[in-house]
Amino acid sequence: MATAAVIGLPAGKRLLTTPFCPSDLSEKFFSPDHGSGQFSAAAFARNFIVAKKTPELGQSTAHCQMQTRAIKALEEYVGAFSALSQQSSVSHKEDDRNAELPLEALLLLQKSLLEKQWNLSLDQPFSLETARKQPGVVRSGVSARQRRTSTRKRGSNQGVVVGALRKRKQPAAAVSPELLQNRPRGYIRGAISDGLLTHAEVVSLSEKIKAGIFLEEHKSKLEQRLGCEPTDKQLASSLRMSSSELHSRMIESSLARERLAMSNVRLVLSIAQKYDSMGAELDDLVQGGLIGLLRGIEKFDSSKGCRISTYVYWWIRQGVSRALVENSRILxxxxxxxxxxxxxxxxxxxxxxxxxxxxxxxxxxxxxxxxxxxxxxxxxxxxxxxxxxxxxxxxxxxxxxxxxxxxxDDHAENNPWSGVQEWSLKEEVNKLLCATLSQRERDIVRLYYGLEKDSQTWEDISRQFGLSRERVRQVGLLALEKLKQEARRRGLETMLAQQ
CATH class of the missing domain: 1.10.10 (Arc Repressor Mutant, subunit A)
Incomplete structure (x- = not known):
């Protein structure tokens, strides 16, 4: 008769229940290698944990008794399991050694499983028929340790295969590993190349740079022909090469230019320091020198027989001089x-x-x-x-x-006192005009000398008054003589001198 396994919980908490069948234990402890399929659920039903709900006892006492009974049942179960495992076939001995566990480990494992997973209730009836109706768990037939070992082996084998495939798929025209190894990582933290390049290395790098310049020029010509920027496939097909080869050549050209420039940074610094005290910052001078260095590297021709440092010296000096000119003055x-x-x-x-x-x-x-x-x-x-x-x-x-x-300040208009003097002079002239001349004489003098607006000629004034030019001129000169006499009488000779 089937029973129910019960786990005691602390006071104040209810019992959690779940269906239980003997096949669960068989799947936990038996593997196909040990002949677990020979035993039915009824054969080891007596080894299950048996407990009854006792209302007279406290929950803590029931919990201790259930743990004791569970441990005893497990000891009997493990003893029967070890006796059966000795009768297995000779062909499965190697797998049995890898799958065996110590008795204490089995007890701890079973205890943790009982505490966390197998929370059953005594109130729920259980029978062997319902146990047989439970869906079975399909096992792989291999222990967890064997699965982990086989997974590690497959991973290592796949890594070896992937590495071999990558080596096979590597293109023939790959980027030179020397360029990638010696590639500088920055200008600040001592990334300047320590060793000097030999003439053969300079020639090799110069040829790669020339190849990159040729690709750029061909790309610009193709862009003018197509009317838009060409794709990599179009550029590669026009050059009759593969896309991978085109990419590798462009990368090699860029790395070669960078390496050749970094090997001459010390020359740029030495030239820029000579112009340091002329009003410009050293960083600006070095920047201009690096621009000249890159220009000189592109123009360098190794077939002429001169050293690259001798050739780029003048380009660096020109770049530093231009940086000095542009940054040495405020204006x-x-x-x-x-x-x-x-x-x-x-x-x-x-x-x-x-x-x-x-x-x-x-x-x-x-x-x-x-x-x-x-x-x-x-x-x-x-x-x-x-x-x-x-x-x-x-x-x-x-x-x-x-x-x-x-x-x-030589400009009088910027002096505020000059404005006051000019305003006071206009007030004195207006008072003198009003006290000495008639209305027509005042208007003619103001129009001719431009006291209020722009000055006008005698011809323009004659049209406005309907008089002849000569008559207007006579009236104006007569009015001016009256003003001079009145100014002398009032002691305004300074005003007459200014007029």
Whole structure:
């Protein structure tokens, strides 16, 4: 008769139940190698854990008794299991050694399974017929340890096969491993190439760079022909090569350019440091030198017989000079103006050697250039200073007078007092006009001298008043004489001198 296995829970919690059948234990402990199929569920039903719900006892006492009975039942079950395993066939002895577990491990395993999974109820009736109706679990016939071992072996074999396939699929025109190995990783953390390249290495790298330049030029020509950017397949087909070979050549060209540039970075630094104290930052000078270096590498021809350092020196120097010109001043000057200034300095030196004062006219005459161009070039290089800068920095840290307090402004319109004086002068003139002249004389004087609007000619004024030009002129001159006499009488001779 089938029974139910019960797990005691702490007080206040209900019992969890689940259907149980003897085949569950057979699948947990028997494998096909040990002949577990020879025993039916009724043969070892007596080894199940038997417990009854006792209301007189507490839940803790029942829990201890059930654990004791479970351990005893498991010991009997394992004893029967070990006795049966000795009668197995000789052909399965090797698999039995790998599948056997110690008695203590089996007990701990069964206890944990009972505590976590087999939560059954005593109130639920159980019979052998219902146990037979339960769906069986299909087993693989191999223990967990054997499955893990076989999985590891298959993984290692697959890794070997994949590595062999990758080696077979590698294209013939692959990127050179030397370039990938020696590829620099940055400019800052000591990535400058330590060793110098030999002439043979320079020639090899130069040829790869030339091949990359040819591919770029061919791509630009093909783009002009098609009217759009060509794809990699179109470019490869036009060059009669495969796409993989095209990619490998482009990568090799890029790596060769990078390696050749990194081997000459020290030369760029040495040239840039010579221009460090001329007003530009060292980083800007190095950047300009690197641009010149890349340009020189592209133009280098190894068939000429010169060293690459000798050839790229002038390109680096040109790049550094341009960076100095563009970054040394607050107001950037164009390159042609710097060339003109260099010529002016040379002409000035020649005139001084001959004992002639180097004036702007003399310099323009010696250079066969207009005086205006020479003056504009000389005025463009004047030093730029801020008027808010302190004229005399104090040692106590207090702010002193700025340059704005010492620099004179030649433009009168920037002086606020000049505006006040002009306004007061207009007021005095208006008072004098109103006190001395008639309305027609005042209008003619204002129109002719432009006191309120733009000045007009006698011809324009004559049309407005309907008089002849000569008559208007006579009225204007007579009005001006009246004003002079009144100004002398009032002591306004300064106003007459300004007029």
């Amino acid at each position: 950037r000057l164009p390159s042609h103006l710097h060339g003109r200034l260099f010529s002016i300095r040379s002409a000035k030196t020649r005139l001084q050697e001959r004992g002639i004062a180097p004036s702007i006219d003399k310099i323009a005459e010696s250079m066969k250039m207009s005086t205006k161009k020479v003056r504009n070039a000389v005025e463009a290089v004047s030093k730029v200073l801020s008027l808010d800068r302190e004229a005399f920095p104090s040692q106590d840290g207090l702010s002193g007078d700025t340059l704005h307090s010492y620099v004179a």
